[in-house]
Amino acid sequence: MLSPLHHDDPEAFGPYQLIARLGSGGMGTVYMARSPDGRTLALKTLHARIAHDADFRTRFRLEADAARVIGGEHGARVFDADPRAETPWFAAEYLIGPQLGEAVEVAGPLPEASVRRLGTALCAALGQLHHSDVVHRDLKPSNIVITAEGPKVIDFGIARALGDDRLTRAGSQIGTPAFMSPEQAGGLHHGWAGDVFGLAAVLVFAATGHGPFGDGQAAELIYRVRYTAPDLDGVPDALVPVLARALAKDPAERPTTAELRDQLHEGGGEFADDLPGAVLQQIGARAEDIWHVQHERLPAPVMEGATGPPPQAPPGTGKLSRRQLLFAGGASILGLAGAGGGAWALFVRGGGPAPAPYHKPTPGPSVSPLPKKKLDSLWQVQLGGPLGYESPASPIVIDGLAILPSRRAYGVDTASGTVRWTTRIARSWHLASDGKHVLHVVNHEQPPGVTRGLARLDLASGKDRKEIDLRDPSGKLFSVQLLGVSDGIAYLAVLRRHKTKLYEREMPWHVTALNLDSGDERWYEPIPFHPAESDDLHFLAAKVAGNRLVALQHMNDDTVRVNARDLRTGKTVWDQPLKGVEPDQARHPLTSDDKHLYLGVGRLRALRLSDGKPSWERSGRYGPPALKDGKLYVVEEGSGLRCVAADNGKHRWTQRDSYGSRAALTSRPVVGTKYAYAKSTADGVLRAVSLTSHTTHHQYRTTGTRFFADERNKVIIASDDHFLAAFPLR
């Protein structure tokens, strides 16, 4: 929904400064914008390339006028407009809620009470329009926003302005004739009765999840709209006669909006009372998420093989480099939790003018500097997305840099806790690193959907390199998980659906290998179906180990399997169940060397990468193992840290003090040169166990749940979804 500004988006329209993109269609773009008096609103513009066309300009002006006519009760309140500007625009209320199409896609068909409520409100909206001699002409699920107050009608007749060009484009939600009246489809006059037809078609969609004339090629649809009876399968019985009459081919047989309103009306009370929980959740999420939006602008595209200095901001987009903007955005997130002055210092160090318009109040007469934490850690920064946002991705710690994926990715200097850079990432399962870059998935809004690319982020600078489009040749990509990267090849799980619905039971996922330089797909192999109703991801953990891509898969029956594929062909070499392991326990980074995969969920075992056979196993219950210098360090239930030889599983030592019984099986130990460290969740303490005496030497209090060693700066990085902290690694 919300995405950063493009490099060539203007700074402002009139007095309204652009903050982010809300969406873009064939005619124009809608931005989130801020007025000089601090209001946040939606600003709609005509595309610059058609802004000189008199016909489009007229249409745009009519739309702004119609939006004023419908007003704030049934539409988005219009605050301001400049239809005479070089690029015309109008500024309106930002509506908090999903479009009807999105609501039904996520929540499924709406219950009868909601449909009646929706219809009643839409009748009132159309009644008001018709009273002012305005006909909407383009009522459809994507032009209705479901807010807590009621449905709001937007986008008046603008798709029609695009004429035949749009009509011939089949299947897409924009411009589909599925909700068109028969008279409109036949090229005849579409009056108020046409809007009644469109309204009834929308209600059929709301009640069943499909339009009354199905889907398909535009020509077929137009034929069905004009000549065949509507498909009312799934419409609640009491609504069938009402909607059937409103969908009559002859406009004269249809009810007026007032009559239809009377037939639909039921009960009283607030609109929100009858909405299904899933739709309310979408409304609630948007009500909060809008407050997390940062002013951000994408860089100009970089040409392949370009060398030399990074691209300068193109003329006309202001004086700020992307680097500064990213820091500006990141810093205000940091400000949420008082993470320290580090990010602000970067403005100074980065040189160049500070971006005054996006400044947060800095320490000065009325704001005191941030106090020092009195915690056990060397430093701690609180970062991350909105409250309750949990990232499914694990942080990466590599060569002096800790990368915490949240709604954004943060590159944090492990020595100082300073945020070196931040960047947007899609909510993808995994980051992967080849030591020089971090790979991550990015989302681009590109109506009618979202496209995704695989971006390579330079670890040192935080700059993105050229991105690889992840769509297949037909342009489909629904979901993606990054599994690993090795030798210039990235391994991903992708879901490229064709005409499948979100609520379909089984999703056809594939695993694929992509050459990062050429973008070529080396292979594309199916993987077992995944339950669509599960929010859990298909892969619990994955890693490139030796010449295998090893993955733990969460199966439909809630069991876990280990699957190993040949890196060159993608074919499964071996695949076996991991007995007695709960999926939730298996969600840890994998440990391997070039011979074995070491698993510590339940029993501790070393599986041969070549054939999957166990080289050795130890009974008992273990947490995930850490590997260092040929030895595995692992927490065993009841006894604490234990060290075994990686090649044969032979016991080396076990923690000797009673603290061991408290150590948690949930996190992987961290190993230094003198101590191994393990967390006890019972008392929130990270204990350092001496590698020579095997007893607890010292301890740190931490709420972290995941721990990583950074050899370069000799620190342990502790993390949670919302913070990173560092402790000495010795």
Add this chain to the structure above:
Amino acid sequence: MAALPISAHPDTGRGKGPYTVLGTLDGEDESGACGIPVPERRFIARSADGHHTMLVSVPLPGTDTDRFLAEATASRHLLGPWASPAAELAADGTDSWHARPYLPALSLPAALRAHNGPLPERTVRALGAALLVTLVVGHGQGLAHAGVSPGAVLLGVRGPRLTCFGAVRAAAEDGTPRSGLPGLESGSLPPEQADGGRPRPLGDLYALGATLAYAATGHTVPERREIPPSLRDILTRCLARDPANRPAPAELLDVLSPLPDTGGSAAADGIPAAEPSDAVSVQERAAVLLTSDWLPGSLVAALARQSARVLTTSLPNRPADPRG
């Protein structure tokens, strides 16, 4: 009846530090949130450039501003997704205020008003578990919250936020009786703290019990039979006058968020384990209850209305002319 999303206030248009007040989170009268005392005044305020909207707290008139700011400073050490540490606060020698970024939120009393009565049990349980975990994390850092009350609890779309850290300590120093001091809600003030005792973790358990009782019944001192049966015993125990008779946090968590299997007691060595199982962290046990439908629809709608209203509220007294 719907709660007022934000109310106009005589202070509207005035500055609080670098921020200009748009309205108050609580009622326009000085009696707190819907008649329930709140130990601070809370404003929704915005920076002059319009880009930062904050929830700003200032002390009640006539209260000790140094103690207020000392607690705000200490609150910066709070951790966890449901804590509400001060992100910014006043420098020495200026007006007293502290602030954190605004998110749509209803105080618990405003939520009961918007919902037309006590909240459903699932909401009370999720709220209780999240507040409890937040308190336990603070206790682990040596911080007793000493300010849990219905007015201190804000409900947001994705979870609660516990505000008013240190309100009891700020109201009067230890050794001074605190009954009836402005801003302190009597039913959620632990008896030992009312008598002037130093706030300790078990006092937070009392205040949490009273606050959850309020969420479930509309009163901080409910009749026993008003409390939902499954919470009756544990909340009554939280409200024991003798701190020693109040439950351990782990017991309360087990009732609010029972483990799926028969909760085995893994509290070894007599450690006051806040969690009975290593496999599930306490934070997760609260998080699992904060499902996307943890709030009743009426409150989600009220939050959406508040969000929409704050989005379209303009900074007062500013010329319409852009870019000054």
